């Protein structure tokens with residue numbers, strides 16, 4: 476099979492679909508790989524790195540799209556890329572179709588065989604190709620939170636670790652899933668005083684066993700959230716209700732009791748955010764201030780660390796990409812139920828329940 480990857484065209488998207496190491500794997504499996512010139516530069520991979528891995532560098536995106544059997548990307552195609560879609564082309568990338576009717580239509584009408592990273596689902600309902608980005612966002616959230624507490628960034632001027640004789644920062648993490656756990660790991664390492672809240676007692680028990688009295692676990696009731704948030708220097712919002720908008724657990728009325736310059740890192744912003752004033756921001760202007768409280772709410776946090784994110788993403792996506800390339804989509808999906816769940820558009824039919832529901836399309840079972 477001919478596999479192609481192109482330069483991402485979305486604003487501030489610096490990741491790339493294939494690392495040189497992933498290219499080498501496809502080549503070892505007997506496939507050819509085309510890479511648009513400079514596609515990997517923003518992630519620190521040069522054309523030469525790809526050539527050494529066995530890829531062919533191609534001058535234009537058009538040629539890569541037209542010559543490849545499967546395009547491996549990071550973000551969904553933008554309107555400027557819709558013209559590249561065609562019948563039988565395999566498209567393997569993040570799609571988030573339930574929020575994008577125009578793209579859903581374009582994929583259906585062009586009969587592009589579309590596999591979305593975010594709907595590949597394991598038996599235990601975990602999402603293996605989303606997980607690495609949550610790991611990045613959780614860890615980065617801790618770093619950004621500590622940074623925006625600094626006075627030059629508008630913060631309250633609290634050092635996350637404190638120093639001998641001075642209190643460390645008080646941090647609350649709401650949601651103990653992948654983002655929450657990864658933020659916790661960083662913040663404990665940085666010496667913060669952390670309380671982590673969730674409604675899942677099993678997770679709290681697990682974290683209590685893991686960290687003992689170095690952290691405080693707490694059931695996520697409205698009372699507890701109010702009490703803990705008001706007393707926090709830094710709050711990390713990391714809740715997920717699968718398939719639904721994030722609940723607005725952090726009320727604006729709490730802000731007047733918080734220290735001015737305290738920070739809320741609203742990681743769940745891609746699901747609408749956890750505060751009553753949540754709005755998405757971008758890396759070029761990542762924060763806004765409401766009632767003296769700094770809100771960091773970048774919806775695409777992993778884009779700030781594209782090299783780490785690209786490698787982490789490839790570690791998760793390569794396995795399924797190779798299955799598609801080696802076996803063809805039809806055989807591969809019969810051998811792997813997780814991969815089958817990743818298929819959103821199949822021969823011009825919508826096959827993802829959430830997307831069909833969002834746009835009133837008939838759900839076709841493959």
Ligand SMILES: NC(=O)c1ccc[n+]([C@@H]2O[C@H](COP(=O)([O-])OP(=O)(O)OC[C@H]3O[C@@H](n4cnc5c(N)ncnc54)[C@H](O)[C@@H]3O)[C@@H](O)[C@H]2O)c1
Nearest residue numbers: 609612650651652653654673675695714715743774775776
């Ligand atoms: N901004 C970004 O760049 C970025 C990147 C990755 C993930 N995210 C988002 O971060 C959020 C968390 O993702 P995740 O991978 O950690 O999800 P996850 O499913 O692993 O964890 C979510 C946790 O929230 C808990 N929860 C649900 N309701 C709660 C409540 N009322 N109070 C406290 N906890 C509650 C769940 O029990 C679960 O433990 C999601 O919205 C995800 O889309 C954002």
